[in-house]
Amino acid sequence: MLKIFHWAAPQTFYPLAGKLWRPFAVLAAVLALVALYLGFFVAPTDFQQGEGYRIIFVHVPASWMSMVIYLAMAFWAFLGFTFNTRISGMMTQALAPTGALFTFLSLWTGALWGKPMWGTWWVWDARLTSELILFFLYMGYIALTSAIDDPRRADKAGGLLALVGAVNVPIIYFSVTWWNTLHQGASVSVTKGSSMAQTMLWAMLLMALAFWAYTIAMALYRVRSIILERERHTRWAQELAA
Amino acid sequence: MSASGHGEWSLVSNAHAAPAQRTSPIGIHCMLSVSDLSCVRGDQTLFSGVNFDLNAGQWLHLEGGNGSGKTSLLRIVSGFTPPAQGQVRWRGQPLAQTAEAFHAELLYLGHALALKEELSALENLQADAAIAGRSFERSQAVSALQRLGLRGRTRLPVRVLSQGQKRRVALARLFLQSAPLWVLDEPFVALDAQAQDLVAQAISEHVSQGGMALLTSHQPLLLRGLGASLRLGA
């Protein structure tokens, strides 16, 4: 148990992250290629939606990742408050931009799908609306941590915000679903209307794994620059730069 | 007596003088212990390796130029800011574990006066005591304010008082609490000579009765009793 804390020191985490991020990046690329091949060439044409539905292979995994990453951020924040480790705050900050990216990707692919399908760029269904609100939560976190000068205070404030957000995400999703079912207007759903063939599920799963590997790679890569910037007054960091 | 730090700002302390022989009304073996303290603000390390002990019946004067970290040190000792390194102990226990008990025995007066401009001096002290969970005797507050030369100004909203008068209202807290440890950040600012004497006397009295005081001041100090000086910065 105590051995884990050995890796929690920025000085030891830095080289570990350095060794790990490249394999994950390669894994991400490979998985993505396989998933795209499955999704765009192997999976059958959807009976109702034609070829345009294929964007689901990016849209759904992106949505999944946007939520998983937020939970990961909350998890790291929780670790940070429990064990008072500096690396926890750095990891939370390293994850945030990737999370925001996937949320944005989910919204964008949702719009790209919606336009040919239903003629509108935006549809207020529960899932898309929740994604939009999640995007605001990410932006809020990034804005707050950028606005605070002191890095430790930024970590702690951001961590609290991430925890509050994580608790609220299910509540927000519940209320948006309620709101959506009550107002019969938006009866189209982004994922409704396509029964999933086996290959489709596989393609989505592989893409999700690809995104996951990409997230880990990006977070590890990003945390290295965060570590260097924060620890630039220590001897080990200066030796590294020399 | 005084001592100063060199290089890594560590205090070659002779504030380890024996505690007062007589039993003080506040309690024997009150002890504030600071070890290997360092403070980082943004890019700069303000100070590092600071050590000192403060026992009953002693005062410690923090010296240093502007920006040398005196206020930061006071805030770390009071438990607001966690130190970048090192530890603060109260009665032998780390601050994090004994925060509630520590706060009950601490009187902290910072740069900001902690006064509401729209309320009168009396209303301020009243609210202050009630919020801190202390009992309050109106007559005590009135006499404290009078002692500080604010007779006839106790009912006016604080915003019409001069800067020096406002500080005197804030300092009235010294006479209304019985906390053993006083942490005072620049208590003499904006006070005239008479008021400075008064406050210095109050601090000396407090220390001679077994209390402790940790303070910063740009002005030369006229405190009696067992005390030391710690210099931060070059």
Add this chain to the structure above:
Amino acid sequence: MNSFVAVVQRDLRLAMRRKSEVLTALFFFVVVASLFPLGIGPEPGVLRKIAPGILWVGALLASLLSLGRLFSADFQDGTLEQMALSSTPLPVLVGAKILAHWLLSGLPLALLAPLLAVQFDLDGGAMQALVLTLLVGTPLLSLIGAVGAALTLGVRGGEVLLSLLVLPLYIPALVFGAGAVEAQVSGIGYAAHVSILMAMLVMAAFFGPWMCAAALRVSLE
């Protein structure tokens, strides 16, 4: 308990001596609610339909407006530090401040709402639902907003940042609050919505002051 009452008393006394701040938020509510008909058109049918949403959003924004002041004055004049040193736990004192804030901003909004509802031609039942949901919802908004106010204390651009942080978290309250009034208008009844609002209020009342105190201690570092 003494400290709790003392904090509420002090904040109320201060507000009474500086009434303009309290009244400004109320007038903001009135103005915003009047803007929508001017922007959309005076047709009664349309106005009746959008009234619940507009009045709730107006109350929400007015509440947001006063949040910036919740801790900033105490932070700047040093009274917040003294509160952190009190022998009474900080969450209790924070709860007191939030209560005072609600008494000065949320409660007046809820009481003023019927007057504005008249402008939108809402019937008695809908007005009742509106006031009830605002009475339950505005404390919820104060509790959630307080955490945001504590996190952005002393931060550059804090006021705008506060809105960005807090508005997404306000959405559940908005959905159920405005939804209750709509449900009343369409004959379903507001019971379910109000129960959910109350459940959220209870949860926020338990966790809000605690999280808020944690955020304040971070801001005091």
